Amino acid sequence: MNSLKPDGLVQLTGIAAPFLRHDVLIDYIAPPQAGLHEHGAAQMPPTGEAANASGQRLQQAFPLDRYLADGSENPEFILNQTPWRNASILLAGRNFGIGGTQTPAAARLLGSGIRAVIAPSFGPVFLDDCIQAGLLPVILGQGQVEAIAAAAMAAPRRELTIDLQRQTISRPDIGPIAFQMNPRLRERFIGGLSDIEETIPFQREAEAFQRGHELRQPWIYRSTGDPR
């Protein structure tokens, strides 16, 4: 529904935060109840600083662990710690973003400064969400992700580089690791394209297709119901 226009991404260099928990649910990244809070707020609007603070919290990924019950930052949470709070890459566990709910999980990660997630596997709904929103999902073997995470723990401030052109991941202390990505998606991320930019070039073909389709399946187009 949002018309978020992702930025092009040829090369990303930044701090990579280890977050190797397996089976992280989409709902944990961006709980639907955050939306409920928004609606609650619609009925009883908070004012001033409270409004800003609660609005800001809603824009962050992992709000359940990022904040304590009183709304202050949870110092135990890795993304609240220096230097991880400035991370632009997340090193994740198996099945990152599993579950079927469409919460704005990818958008929340982007809103928290994360531009790419490296994991052994992703939940399918979340993966689609990443592609729509422009959050780069990179698949590496679990051993490779763990090795990068170990290096990140040992030298947290050393930055990781994801090169989409070369399809490699590297750090000064880690040789380039190759990853696979389908060419269309790679072009999509490099160009910062959205669905609409990918489909618009096919408009003339779409119109020609539809003329034939209307002849083959006229009932699709000739609706009998009462207009509303």
Next chain:
Amino acid sequence: MKRRDFIKTTVGAGVGCGFIPMQSLFAQQAAGMTMYDKIWEAHEISYLGGVTSVLHVDRMMLPDIGPAAIKRLLDAGETIRNPELVWAVADHQVSTSPERYTNRSLNLGSVADDFPEMKEQLASMGIQVFGIDDPEQGIQHVVGPETGLTLPGMLMVAGDSHTCTHGAVGCVSWGGETAQNVLLTGTVIRERARNLRVNYTGTLGPWVRGKDMILHTIGTLGADAGNRCAVEYAGPLVRSLSVEGRMTICNLSIEMGAATGMVAPDDTTYEYVASREFAPRGELWDQALAYWRSLPTDDAAAFYRDETIDMTDVEPQVTWGISPEHVIGISERIPAPDDAPFEKRDAWRRALEYTKLTPGDTIADTPIDEVFIGSCAESRISDLRAAAEVVRGRRVAPNVLAWVIAGSQPVKRQAEAEGLDRIFRDAGFDWREPGCSKCYGSNGDLVAQGKRSVSNSNRNYVGRQGIDAITHLVSTPMAAAAAIAGRIVDVRRLMAGEIV
């Protein structure tokens, strides 16, 4: 390059999402095609290589906020490409209070109310908008099939993830599409899924229904079994189900990570579709029917994965955790994390911590606070009849808050004509207006903080029904039985008089 050439040359290369090798995806197609592949190819505008195509969209379905999206586009001077193929219904954000018609501010967003000045404009464009005053308003996945806006053979898309429900009438349907793209281009760009078939065999025991079939399937195959798959539900048990029962099964396809779920159309389907408001009539009907009969999967078609689920001896199901795959039969005991496959032990531990259950205890007799009967999973007339049969002559347990929400205005009218509303009200249920309500809570209908809910909906995730709320997914009659007993119980025992 044509697709068939591509198949020969690149099988096993890392295509798909770039991540999943789509081994032998198309390899056996020459021998016969699946229904999914037939419908996919009938909508293919352009094949882009790999498994990606640009597809024509037959129906775009929008929720409450849809008209806002349309308004933004129109204000920006854009043109909606196929407005007559677009429809919107107020469901997620509307109040379910009977006062919502007079106190309009109760609705947190309603297609009819937010942009009254747009009503005529949308109508003149041919966009069907079902506001709360519309006699057919309801949950989009109930309204589509019920009005005949959803028909066999269609490619139907929306933003909402439970759009897979519509596959029950023999179409291909999925959520997760952006309104902007579909509204402006009438197309989607997608990757073709692999074909997974689930064959149901055996017989259904008393009070075991579609919901138990799909929950048991997700529990058996796993919540990621449908990853990059289009699931076709097949076998004699599916054939014996009504279209409404099939919708419940297809509805939860997304809960196993599937791209979509579907059931091949048959005479049960055609009988269901015939004479629906937006269904074709006369010659067009004959023409459509002839086409629909060509849709079922060919005998020779091969599946990427073919699973058989024997339903004999499967009990009514109930979830104990925070994923629909955390499911057991009603007489079983709550499992321990150590019972889980190694890689799932952590998840099971966290799930049990959240649901405050103890391994080794029976799931039956767990005390509950709330019962929700509604949602796009099971809120059609056959579901409400099953619930009413359980509730008739009984009372909701003290301290249990129990709601029934018909899936649409026609379902509600039918239920009232049959006196089902009286049965529910007399027992102590709230009988409310159609909408998504407590399944998702975006209209403000929530399970109270930290309370335990038994729900006939489709998701038991952390916080899904409210802050810290614990959700046990069950079938509709099981939810009704829990409301009566005030705890999770076996509906079969309640009906046999073994539970008071």
